[in-house]
Amino acid sequence: MAPPDALDRIHLLRALSAEQRAAVVRQCRWRRFGLDEQLIDHWAETSDVAFIVEGRVRVLSHSAGGREISFDDIEAGEFVGEMSALDGRPRSASVVALREGTLIAFLGPRPFQDLVAGHPSLAMAMLLRLSGKLRVATDRIMELSTLGANNRVHAELLRLAKRGRIEGKISVIAPIPVHSDIAARVSTTRETVARVLSDLSRDGLVERRPDALVVRDVSRLETMVEDVRGSV
């Protein structure tokens, strides 16, 4: 039922012709997911790749105690689940929808592998993507291995500030990041995030406005992070 151009906004598939993309559309299984609904189950034996056509998803896992460890938030136009689709091994994490009505196109492992094997530019795009993910994972291993929870919250705040609206030495982060999201991204508790942000706020480095979190001096925050990390 999906129109032939339904996958036109998936970046990976832009190297294909319109006809080739339409052929992929016909091979996909389409489904909408509700907020927080799981589209890939860590423990299920599935190996489809999932193109995010509309909405947004989060890749995550849980500790034995139920604490969430999040790996990545993925936007419409991207995809997820490619590792099992390529190597046939179990899922490395779960994936849930972050928006009501998230629209997913699932493509089976064989057609996905054929697609990658048949188009060198697509294979190269996949290599760059996996390489990028491996770099992020390597940085996170270094942070978890060498920084305390406080400093990891600083480092995450710095990442958010760099993606925020920069005004001179200030960065405006909107909407206000959810404490539990920061906690899941740097593997700590919500309570630690709340305490660190409140300390930074008392120091005047962070200001909480009704609709945004403001870092009042990005370079001072950067110095705090770099001093501990020692990556010079």
Add this chain to the structure above:
Amino acid sequence: MAPPDALDRIHLLRALSAEQRAAVVRQCRWRRFGLDEQLIDHWAETSDVAFIVEGRVRVLSHSAGGREISFDDIEAGEFVGEMSALDGRPRSASVVALREGTLIAFLGPRPFQDLVAGHPSLAMAMLLRLSGKLRVATDRIMELSTLGANNRVHAELLRLAKRGRIEGKISVIAPIPVHSDIAARVSTTRETVARVLSDLSRDGLVERRPDALVVRDVSRLETMVEDVRGSV
């Protein structure tokens, strides 16, 4: 000077013809490294891929305090440094030789990219390799996020035991693993590794022989690890 068959033992290149491999041999820069000598510097602007022709290498980084965090040990026949060769971004870690006389063939980023783009089977092998590395990294992030240092040492000992010589419920790990190597792999201190192994030894689960470390009950160790990890 390298003979035309000098790269025949590199697994990735087996899909090529002998002539194609000989052409790659001619494009490489060859060099031998001494024990602990650095072949890739985290902070240098190089982007060659390094084929390990003879010897063995370790991928590692250091904390600001100088503690070693190790990522992988790589054997002859494999390669390292492919991420910068693919994406042109800085090195994510350093690489040092673990054996005297380790022989490396360095291939520049352009010829490496041409090789991958020109051979779909080689691109697919690279995708499987990066996918495998990303799985290992994801598992390590989960361990660092959810397990204490003691339990991470247990988990590493379990991995070593599963690769050891199995005799019934016993595993013989030879040679005896070096405490600082275990510490670098699970991001803790040598002292913690020594203490955990000595505790396990007092419990009778581990026995130190002159030439090997023996895990006396692999499934009991597995239960200890799984109970904490809760991955069921």
